[in-house]
Amino acid sequence: MKKLFQLTVSLLVIFLFITCSKDDSTVVQYSLSVEVTPVEGGSVSPYSGTFDEGETITLLATPSAEYIFKNWSGGASGTSNPTTTIMNSNKV
Numbered sequence: 162m163k164k165l166f167q168l169t170v171s172l173l174v175i176f177l178f179i180t181c182s183k184d185d186s187t188v189v190q191y192s193l194s195v196e197v198t199p200v201e202g203g204s205v206s207p208y209s210g211t212f213d214e215g216e217t218i219t220l221l222a223t224p225s226a227e228y229i230f231k232n233w234s235g236g237a238s239g240t241s242n243p244t245t246t247i248m249n250s251n252k253v
Contacts, residue, residue, distance in 0.1 A: 189214035191248045193236070202228045212248040219243050 190213055195205040203224040212218055221243040222230045232240045236252025246252060 192251045193218060193248070194253050195220070196253065197222075201225060203230070214248060216248045217245050218248060219245050 190211050192209070192211050193207065194209045195207075197203055197205060203222060206221050206223070207218065220233070220237055222233075224230050230240075230242045232238075233242075233244055236250075237244050237246040
């Protein structure tokens with residue numbers, strides 16, 4: 162009987178180790194904050210937000226009347242409008 166109890170306890174411990182796993186449900190998130198220069202030059206969508214790590218964000222610049230879009234700098238670069246950036250860090 163004692164051996165059966167020890168075997169049962171041992172199997173229970175092994176089962177617990179096998180079924181317990183690290184909590185991988187924690188999602189890393191990064192922030193996006195956009196600055197338009199000059200301020201009256203237009204707008205960007207999205208303008209700010211919090212996004213999951215690895216998420217691809219499409220940024221669209223909309224110039225105000227009598228302004229043109231020139232380029233992106235900082236967390237996104239280039240002259241394509243719209244442009245995309247992958248959220249792998251906080252971006253400005």
